[in-house]
Amino acid sequence: MSAAIKIGIVGYGNLGRGVVSAIGQNPDMELVGVFTRREPASFGSEGGLTFLHVSDLEGYKDRIDVLILCGGSATDLPEQGPFFSKSFNTVDSFDTHAKIPEYFEQVNDSALTAGKVAVISTGWDPGLFSINRLMAESILSEGTDYTFWGKGVSQGHSDAIRRVQGVKGGVQYTVPVNEVIDQIRQGQTPELSTRQKHLRQCFVVAQEGADQEQIRQEIVSMPNYFSDYDTTVTFISEEELRRDHSQMPHGGFVIRSGVTGTNTRQIIEYSLKLESNPEFTASVLVAYARAAYRLNKEGASGAKTVFDIAPGYLSPKSAAQLRKELL
Amino acid sequence: MSAAIKIGIVGYGNLGRGVVSAIGQNPDMELVGVFTRREPASFGSEGGLTFLHVSDLEGYKDRIDVLILCGGSATDLPEQGPFFSKSFNTVDSFDTHAKIPEYFEQVNDSALTAGKVAVISTGWDPGLFSINRLMAESILSEGTDYTFWGKGVSQGHSDAIRRVQGVKGGVQYTVPVNEVIDQIRQGQTPELSTRQKHLRQCFVVAQEGADQEQIRQEIVSMPNYFSDYDTTVTFISEEELRRDHSQMPHGGFVIRSGVTGTNTRQIIEYSLKLESNPEFTASVLVAYARAAYRLNKEGASGAKTVFDIAPGYLSPKSAAQLRKELL
Numbered sequence: 028m029s030a031a032i033k034i035g036i037v038g039y040g041n042l043g044r045g046v047v048s049a050i051g052q053n054p055d056m057e058l059v060g061v062f063t064r065r066e067p068a069s070f071g072s073e074g075g076l077t078f079l080h081v082s083d084l085e086g087y088k089d090r091i092d093v094l095i096l097c098g099g100s101a102t103d104l105p106e107q108g109p110f111f112s113k114s115f116n117t118v119d120s121f122d123t124h125a126k127i128p129e130y131f132e133q134v135n136d137s138a139l140t141a142g143k144v145a146v147i148s149t150g151w152d153p154g155l156f157s158i159n160r161l162m163a164e165s166i167l168s169e170g171t172d173y174t175f176w177g178k179g180v181s182q183g184h185s186d187a188i189r190r191v192q193g194v195k196g197g198v199q200y201t202v203p204v205n206e207v208i209d210q211i212r213q214g215q216t217p218e219l220s221t222r223q224k225h226l227r228q229c230f231v232v233a234q235e236g237a238d239q240e241q242i243r244q245e246i247v248s249m250p251n252y253f254s255d256y257d258t259t260v261t262f263i264s265e266e267e268l269r270r271d272h273s274q275m276p277h278g279g280f281v282i283r284s285g286v287t288g289t290n291t292r293q294i295i296e297y298s299l300k301l302e303s304n305p306e307f308t309a310s311v312l313v314a315y316a317r318a319a320y321r322l323n324k325e326g327a328s329g330a331k332t333v334f335d336i337a338p339g340y341l342s343p344k345s346a347a348q349l350r351k352e353l354l
Numbered sequence: 355m356s357a358a359i360k361i362g363i364v365g366y367g368n369l370g371r372g373v374v375s376a377i378g379q380n381p382d383m384e385l386v387g388v389f390t391r392r393e394p395a396s397f398g399s400e401g402g403l404t405f406l407h408v409s410d411l412e413g414y415k416d417r418i419d420v421l422i423l424c425g426g427s428a429t430d431l432p433e434q435g436p437f438f439s440k441s442f443n444t445v446d447s448f449d450t451h452a453k454i455p456e457y458f459e460q461v462n463d464s465a466l467t468a469g470k471v472a473v474i475s476t477g478w479d480p481g482l483f484s485i486n487r488l489m490a491e492s493i494l495s496e497g498t499d500y501t502f503w504g505k506g507v508s509q510g511h512s513d514a515i516r517r518v519q520g521v522k523g524g525v526q527y528t529v530p531v532n533e534v535i536d537q538i539r540q541g542q543t544p545e546l547s548t549r550q551k552h553l554r555q556c557f558v559v560a561q562e563g564a565d566q567e568q569i570r571q572e573i574v575s576m577p578n579y580f581s582d583y584d585t586t587v588t589f590i591s592e593e594e595l596r597r598d599h600s601q602m603p604h605g606g607f608v609i610r611s612g613v614t615g616t617n618t619r620q621i622i623e624y625s626l627k628l629e630s631n632p633e634f635t636a637s638v639l640v641a642y643a644r645a646a647y648r649l650n651k652e653g654a655s656g657a658k659t660v661f662d663i664a665p666g667y668l669s670p671k672s673a674a675q676l677r678k679e680l681l
Contacts, residue, residue, distance in 0.1 A: 045614070045615065048614060048615045049614060052495045052496055052614070053495055124681070127677055127678070127681055128674065128677055128678050131677055148681055153681045155489070155493075155622075157680055157681045158665050160680045161665050161666070161668070161669055161676060161680050162482070162641075162665055162668060164669065164680070165641045165644075165665075165668035165669045165670075166482075166634075166637045166638050166641045166668070167637060168379045168380055168637075169379055212627070287372070287375060287376060287379070287630065287633040287634060287636070287637055288372065288375045288630060288633045291629045291630045291633050292629045293626075293627075293628050293629060293630070293633070293634050293637070294626070294627040294628075295482075295625075295626055296623075296624070296625045296626075296627075297486075297623070297624050297625075298622075298623045298624075298625075299620075299621070299622055299623075300539070300620075300621040300623070301620050301621075302618045302619045302620060303614065303615060303618045303620070306614040306615045306618050306620070307493075307614060307620050309614070310493045310494060310495075310614055310620075311493050314489075314492045314493045317492075332676075332677060332681055333665070333681075334664065334665050334666035334673065334676050334677070334680075334681070335664050335666055335673070336664055337661065337662050337663055337664045338485050338488050338489055338492075338660070338661050339488070339661035339662055341488070341489060341492035341493070342488055342491065342492045343492075346661065346662070347455065349488060349659075349661050350454055350455055350458055350659060350661070351454070351455050353484055353487045353488050353491070353661075354451070354454055354475055354480045354484045354659055354660075354661070
């Protein structure tokens with residue numbers, strides 16, 4: 028085996044922790060350090076890791092093969108993606124769908140100039156789900172596509188709940204409507220409104236003395252977040268919130284129902300059932316870090332998405348081994 | 355839109371017919387002709403198609419962009435793959451797993467010398483299932499993999515039934531054991547024997563006066579084909595065989611159940627539910643014909659498998675359009 032791929036991590040939230048763990052599961056990878064904007068010393072020797080300040084990255088240009096960017100899409104990545112791809116091969120999970128084309132262009136400029144590979148917008152959606160949408164549409168050119176998410180915690184919706192007056196804490200689950208998924212699996216291709224595809228379940232801790240009915244009303248009628256959905260609000264104690272709702276499960280389904288020949292029905296389905304959304308996303312990022320490293324070794328540069336990367340690059344196995352064992 | 359991709363088909367069985375139909379669903383493709391070893395005139399003007407003899411292909415080198423080889427893996431493709439990739443970009447569905455490495459080398463030699471691209475062993479297994487095995491294993495490096503087939507007609511097993519003395523006709527369905535799949539979906543990772551994964555259901559037409567019990571015994575005890583499985587044999591009439599068993603449904607599941615972090619369970623599942631196996635396989639071949647054409651245009655040559663081809667090549671849409679619409 029050749030030398031391990033040297034990985035740097037920027038950001039140490041849930042995703043960054045997941046990447047640390049995933050690197051430990053892949054013997055062809057080695058963690059150089061975790062780079063943070065906080066005071067590195069504040070982490071002590073947590074997990075036996077090396078913490079460094081992001082401003083030190085400059086000195087690591089020749090010591091890191093791929094930098095995995097674990098910041099958020101709202102404010103971190105729009106700065107970090109274009110900046111770090113000037114010096115490193117990078118991988119990120121930028122997921123603001125509407126801004127992907129613009130983000131791609133910026134990162135592409137940096138990475139092309141630097142001769143580096145920057146894999147953007149990977150994870151499971153965008154990422155694995157996108158690949159499945161593309162492949163299913165390319166194979167069944169006449170058909171209907173469905174993406175369902177959940178059951179899983181939506182961070183954005185949970186934040187929205189917590190901003191309601193009188194709310195002390197809470198969490199929101201996006202729940203796909205299984206009856207509809209079953210219909211599609213049976214070959215039906217219904218046109219579905221937002222309300223028919225997903226439910227929203229809120230678990231809320233109210234402040235002492237708060238009017239629960241008023242909180243409920245405010246949540247279910249909130250535009251963009253809840254008003255287009257059937258939303259349930261269940262009041263629970265702080266203890267229950269901590270005990271029963273501290274995990275971050277997620278998942279979902281991509282289904283294409285198409286026809287070939289004379290109305291022959293063909294159904295392709297891809298699904299994920301995840302006990303931890305950030306740990307799974309991290310595992311996807313690490314596999315794409317391997318791809319970024321190998322593509323760059325072969326002379327590739329510029330921004331890449333999951334659409335641009337052949338599956339074989341994700342595996343530590345050789346092409347001959349893959350043909351023999353997995354084809 | 356640029357000029358259509360010009361496709362030739364070699365072989366006009368179920369798969370070849372499926373390819374004709376799939377080309378009709380893809381406006382960026384155009385069928386030049388169907389090449390057969392039989393007497394082309396014997397097809398008349400079936401489906402308004404142009405039938406030509408395979409020996410005429412020589413004259414079509416500059417008039418066909420991609421040749422889709424629709425022969426069988428036992429005797430047709432081992433000859434046709436290495437031969438036609440000397441003159442054309444090709445796509446085939448070679449599925450004799452044990453011989454793939456050898457077949458790859460032969461086709462690769464021809465295609466490299468000719469400067470052509472030859473996509474081998476595509477379809478759904480090998481093909482889409484292989485991609486999913488590879489990606490799931492690369493992402494969840496600690497885990498267990500399961501592939502189930504069916505419910506679907508197995509041609510090889512149906513042929514085996516028909517060779518039994520006293521049998522006039524018959525068909526065999528491979529049926530996955532759903533209880534086991536449900537266990538795996540719930541997070542269990544059982545070690546499964548052959549018998550625990552699939553059942554075999556045989557529908558048999560006996561010759562007049564034949565001993566049905568003897569036929570049943572001979573089928574269920576047949577080594578390699580049936581003896582390792584729970585096999586049911588149901589005797590039916592010729593009329594029932596024609597009426598109820600003339601379709602070629604198939605499908606299956608690829609499931610990987612893995613762990614990340616501290617024993618966090620993550621499950622990836624890919625499944626197909628197909629009313630027609632050959633029509634679906636044909637649709638996959640046609641999407642990969644697009645990829646072969648584009649890769650060759652970019653200067654690539656040699657044998658390729660689904661592992662070597664980035665998803666974006668399968669779609670008629672531009673990379674920018676894919677990022678905007680499907681990522």
